[in-house]
Structures are given as C-alpha cells and as structure tokens.
Amino acid sequence: MDEFLPLRDVVFNTLRKAILTGELKPGERLMEIHLANRLGVSRTPIREAIRKLELEGLVIMIPRRGAEVAQITEKGLKDVLEVRRALDALCAELACDRITEEEQGRLKEACGAFERATRTKDATIIAKADVKFHDIIIQATGNQRLVQLINNLSEQMYRYRFEYIKDENRHDSLVNEHRIIYQSIVSGDKKRAAETARLHIDNQEKSIIRQIRLEQEQAARKK
Amino acid sequence: MDEFLPLRDVVFNTLRKAILTGELKPGERLMEIHLANRLGVSRTPIREAIRKLELEGLVIMIPRRGAEVAQITEKGLKDVLEVRRALDALCAELACDRITEEEQGRLKEACGAFERATRTKDATIIAKADVKFHDIIIQATGNQRLVQLINNLSEQMYRYRFEYIKDENRHDSLVNEHRIIYQSIVSGDKKRAAETARLHIDNQEKSIIRQIRLEQEQAARKK
DNA sequence: TAATTGTACTTTGTATACAAAAAATGATTG
DNA sequence: CAATCATTTTTTGTATACAAAGTACAATTA
Numbered sequence: 001m002d003e004f005l006p007l008r009d010v011v012f013n014t015l016r017k018a019i020l021t022g023e024l025k026p027g028e029r030l031m032e033i034h035l036a037n038r039l040g041v042s043r044t045p046i047r048e049a050i051r052k053l054e055l056e057g058l059v060i061m062i063p064r065r066g067a068e069v070a071q072i073t074e075k076g077l078k079d080v081l082e083v084r085r086a087l088d089a090l091c092a093e094l095a096c097d098r099i100t101e102e103e104q105g106r107l108k109e110a111c112g113a114f115e116r117a118t119r120t121k122d123a124t125i126i127a128k129a130d131v132k133f134h135d136i137i138i139q140a141t142g143n144q145r146l147v148q149l150i151n152n153l154s155e156q157m158y159r160y161r162f163e164y165i166k167d168e169n170r171h172d173s174l175v176n177e178h179r180i181i182y183q184s185i186v187s188g189d190k191k192r193a194a195e196t197a198r199l200h201i202d203n204q205e206k207s208i209i210r211q212i213r214l215e216q217e218q219a220a221r222k223k
Numbered sequence: 224m225d226e227f228l229p230l231r232d233v234v235f236n237t238l239r240k241a242i243l244t245g246e247l248k249p250g251e252r253l254m255e256i257h258l259a260n261r262l263g264v265s266r267t268p269i270r271e272a273i274r275k276l277e278l279e280g281l282v283i284m285i286p287r288r289g290a291e292v293a294q295i296t297e298k299g300l301k302d303v304l305e306v307r308r309a310l311d312a313l314c315a316e317l318a319c320d321r322i323t324e325e326e327q328g329r330l331k332e333a334c335g336a337f338e339r340a341t342r343t344k345d346a347t348i349i350a351k352a353d354v355k356f357h358d359i360i361i362q363a364t365g366n367q368r369l370v371q372l373i374n375n376l377s378e379q380m381y382r383y384r385f386e387y388i389k390d391e392n393r394h395d396s397l398v399n400e401h402r403i404i405y406q407s408i409v410s411g412d413k414k415r416a417a418e419t420a421r422l423h424i425d426n427q428e429k430s431i432i433r434q435i436r437l438e439q440e441q442a443a444r445k446k
Numbered sequence: 447t448a449a450t451t452g453t454a455c456t457t458t459g460t461a462t463a464c465a466a467a468a469a470a471t472g473a474t475t476g
Numbered sequence: 477c478a479a480t481c482a483t484t485t486t487t488t489g490t491a492t493a494c495a496a497a498g499t500a501c502a503a504t505t506a
Contacts, residue, residue: 006286006489008274031457042491044267047459051231051274057371063229064458064497079368082317083310090309145302148280149372229459254487265461270489287467287488449506456499462492469486476479 007041012049014039019058019069020158030059030067056152074212077157078205084153085201087146092193094141095185104186107136111182118171127165133178137185160208167207177203230264235272237262242281242292243381253282253290279375297435300380301428307376308424310369315416317364318408326363327409333359334405341394350388356401360408383431390430400426 005013015035018024030050032043039046050067053059059067099107110133117129138147154161164170177200184193228236238258241247253273255266262269273290276282282290322330333356340352361370377384387393400423407416 004286008489033457036491043458044490044492048271048274051271052278055275055278063227065499066458076368079366082366083313083369083372086309086313087306090306094305143302143305145299145376146306149306153368231459256487266488267460267462288469289488447506449504451504452502454499454501456497458497459495461494464491465489467486467488469484471482471484473482474480476477 007045008048011035011039011041011045012052015049015053016056016058016155019053020155022159024069026069026071028069029065030069032066057156072156072159072212074209074216077160077208077212080153080156081201081205081208084150085198087150087153088197088201089194091138091141091146091150092181092185092197093190094143094146095137096188096190096193098142099137099140099185103136103140107133107140107182107185110136111178114178115175118175121168123162123166126171127162130165130174137181140185157208160211161204163211164204164207170203170207173203230268231271234258234262234264234268235275238272238276239279239281239378242276243378245382247292249292249294251292252288253292255289280379295379295382295435297432297439300383300431300435303376303379304424304428304431307373308421310373310376311420311424312417314361314364314369314373315404315408315420316413317366317369318360319411319413319416321365322360322363322408326359330356330359330363330405330408334401337401338398341398344391346385346389349394350385353388353397360404363408380431383434384427386434387427387430393426393430396426 015024015030024030032046032050035046036043050059054061054067058070060070061067110129114126114129114133117126120126138150141147177196180196181193181200184190184196238247238253247253255269255273258269259266273282277284277290281293283293284290333352337349337352337356340349343349361373364370400419403419404416404423407413407419
C-alpha cells in the first residue's frame with residue numbers, strides 16, 4: 001500500500017505511531033544511526049522524518065544532541081484541551097449549517113453504532129466508533145484546515161484517550177452526549193451543539209488529568 | 224545573532240520569510256541545487272528545511288518533482304480565518320480571566336500606541352503596533368499551544384495583512400475595536416471581548432477577500 | 447577519595463556521491 | 477512537416493563520508 005511513499009514518509013509515519021502509542025517513551029532519545037539500522041534505511045530519511053516530528057511537536061530538538069520524544073506535562077495537555085474545546089465547539093456550530101442530508105444519515109448511523117459499541121465493553125471497538133462519529137462532524141464543516149488542526153491536537157492525547165474510553169461508568173453519559181450532539185446538529189441548534197461539544201471535552205479533560213496524575217505519582221514512587 | 228543556529232534552521236527561516244513576503248511566488252518550484260548554491264550550503268540543510276515548510280503547509284510536495292510554494296486559494300483563506308475567528312475569540316475570553324496587572328498596563332499603552340500609529344499613516348508602523356497589541360492579549364492567555372497555533376495561522380495571511388492595514392477608511396473603526404477589546408478585557412467582560420474579537424476578524428476577512436479577488440482578476444487578464 | 451583533565455568513542459551536522467525517475471532535446475520516420 | 481521514440485540532461489531520493497561537537501571513562505593529581 002505505502003510501498004510507493006518516499007522512505008522519509010514511511011519513517012515519519014512509523015516514528016509518529018511509535019511515539020503516539022507509547023512504544024517510544026517521553027524523554028527517550030531518537031538516535032539516527034540506531035533508528036536507521038532498525039528500520040533498514042540510511043540516516044537521511046530518518047533525519048527528514050525527525051524534522052517533521054519536530055514541527056509537529058512530538059519531539060524536541062536539543063542542539064548537537066539530537067531529538068528526544070517530547071514530555072507531556074499536565075499544563076501542556078490542559079493547553080491542548082483548551083484549544084480543542086474551542087475548535088470542537090466551532091465544528092459543531094459549522095456542522096449545523098453545513099451538514100448534508102447524506103452526512104446526517106451517516107451521523108445517525110454512527111451515533112447508533114457507538115451505543116452498540118459501548119455494549120461490547122471492548123475499548124478498541126468503542127474508540128473506533130467514537131472516532132467515526134466525530135470524524136463525520138469534523139468533515140461536515142468542509143474546512144480542511146480545521147480538520148488538520150483537530151487531528152493534530154487529538155494526536156497529542158492518543159495515549160490517554162484509550163484509558164478514558166475504558167472507564168465504563170462514563171459510557172452512559174458518553175452515549176447521551178453523542179445523542180444530544182447528533183440531535184442538535186440535525187435540528188440546527190448551534191448553541192446546544194456547541195455547548196455539548198464543550199461538555200464532552202470537559203469530561204475527557206477530567207479523566208485524562210486524573211490519569212496523568214496517577215502516572216506521575218507512580219513515576220515519583222519509583223525514584 | 225543566528226550564527227549558532229543549525230544551517231537547516233537558518234534556511235528554514237529564510238525560505239519561510241521569502242514565501243511569506245511573496246519573494247517566492249505561489250506555484251514556484253523550490254529546486255534544491257539552485258537554492259543550495261544561492262544560499263551557499265549543501266542540499267542537506269535545504270531538504271530538511273523543506274520538510275518543515277511542508278508540514279507547515281507553506282509548500283506542497285509533488286512526488287519525484289520536489290516542492291513548490293503552496294497556492295493560496297480564496298477557500299483556503301476563508302478556512303484559515305474561520306479558525307482564527309474562533310481562536311481569537313478564545314484568546315479574548317481567556318485574557319479576561321488571566322491577564323495580570325502588568326499586562327493590563329502594557330495593553331493600555333499598546334492600545335494608545337496603535338491609535339498614534341494610525342495617525343502616521345505609515346502602514347509598516349501601524350502593522351507593528353497592531354501586532355504588538357494582539358501579542359499582549361495572546362500571551363496573556365498563558366497557553367503556549369494557542370500562541371503557536373495563532374502565529375502559524377496569521378503567517379498564512381502575511382501578504383494580505385499589509386494591504387488591509389493600508390486602507391485608511393478602516394483606521395477609525397480599527398482603533399475603536401482595539402479600544403473596546405482593551406476595555407472588555409480589563410473589565411472582565413468576556414462576552415463583549417470575544418464578540419469584538421470576532422468582528423475584528425470579520426472586517427479583516429472582507430478586506431482580504433476583496434484583495435484576493437482583485438489579484439485573481441489581474442492574473443486572469445494577463446492570460 | 448574527590449576532582450580534573452586528557453583521550454577515545456559517539457553522535458550530530460553538513461557535504462558529497464550515486465542511482466533512478468522525470469523532463470528536455472533531438473533525431474528519425476511516416 | 478508532424479509525431480514518435482531514443483538519448484541526454486536535470487532533478488529528486490537515498491546512501492555514505494567526513495568534520496566538529498559532545499560524552500564517557502579512565503588516569504592522574506591534589
């Protein structure tokens with residue numbers, strides 16, 4: 001499939017995924033020769049991939065020392081979520097105005113599919129259904145720049161998303177929020193759509209921050 | 224000053240500036256050897272800089288053909304401004320809650336400085352005063368991610384900003400809007416601050432879109 | 447023993463080399 | 477004269493080479 005992508009893009013995708021899934025841990029150094037050997041390419045594509053990761057904020061560069069996986073701080077996550085809150089609300093509002101009949105149908109289906117997914121109690125399935133639902137809304141805005149920005153911001157929390165989805169106590173309210181968002185969008189109620197989208201992020205934030213604190217405590221105890 | 228930056232970053236900054244100022248025109252190819260000779264470096268730093276420009280959206284890659292300066296379409300600009308509208312409103316709201324006494328002082332000063340700048344009728348001076356005013360607000364949010372995103376989005380319109388500032392008929396309303404934004408923020412009136420910030424972008428949008436249509440007409444007439 | 451300095455080893459930063467694809471040129475043929 | 481195909485040139489994509497900065501470790505000295 002990706003056989004015809006330039007190696008730099010293959011490497012970029014590979015490294016990005018490794019960082020997002022936690023396979024490469026925050027603070028870990030990305031050493032070029034090591035990665036080159038591991039991925040069976042030369043240093044050139046590795047370096048070019050790192051330049052993109054750098055701009056995306058997934059790695060930070062230390063001069064003459066190379067790249068390391070960016071640390072995720074509680075402050076950093078709060079900042080990301082604060083922006084996402086505004087952008088998700090914007091998405092919901094724009095979708096109210098611009099969603100097509102066809103997209104409305106798919107959104108309804110995705111909303112139902114999400115409810116069914118929660119009943120499986122399988123976090124992977126639920127996460128996929130969740131992404132699908134929100135993707136339809138984001139696409140319905142017809143704003144490519146917005147799509148790109150939200151994807152990038154979501155990325156930063158990939159690791160924590162999963163834990164959030166696992167919390168079964170939240171499932172009912174998640175389903176409920178999705179349903180309200182769906183209804184508001186098809187009925188064109190911008191205010192309610194935006195407000196619920198914000199609430200949706202607020203709930204995620206609480207869960208993720210709890211998660212982070214836990215990890216930090218564990219890290220501190222290790223020392 | 225930048226003597227100790229890696230060459231790739233020097234090249235990145237140079238190329239970015241060249242694109243934003245219009246020195247490198249939309250559609251123009253970025254050929255590596257040519258740029259390398261022109262800037263007195265090898266292809267390696269050039270390529271790494273291009274990878275960053277690529278992710279920033281300032282150039283687009285065509286496989287096996289290299290990079291060219293991204294075209295700016297009316298749709299693309301509308302998309303950018305739609306996002307900025309939301310983010311600038313967010314900035315204004317956050318600033319209401321978080322601005323420090325010291326920043327309030329600087330904002331007042333910047334607001335007055337902007338008014339004085341308009342009286343010079345010198346677009347460069349006005350543009351600088353405008354940036355300074357808005358920078359204080361953005362910084363007052365304390366959200367680094369937001370700062371970075373807004374900077375990146377502003378960048379995309381760099382070329383048009385200037386023309387917008389030149390329109391002297393708008394100066395009075397610009398000064399007025401700044402004053403309202405300043406007053407709303409120091410008095411903590413989030414709603415009014417956000418609404419005025421949105422209005423501020425709307426006015427820019429009208430002016431910039433007019434500008435773009437003009438350019439496109441001229442381009443069409445040439446053929 | 448602790449600190450410091452010198453040396454060997456890594457690792458990055460930059461330049462160059464080489465292969466393969468695309469573009470341009472020109473020759474040949476209908 | 478036009479069109480097509482071969483050939484040359486240009487340009488990208490990838491690998492490698494080399495220099496300089498950084499790091500680690502050991503030996504030496506206070």
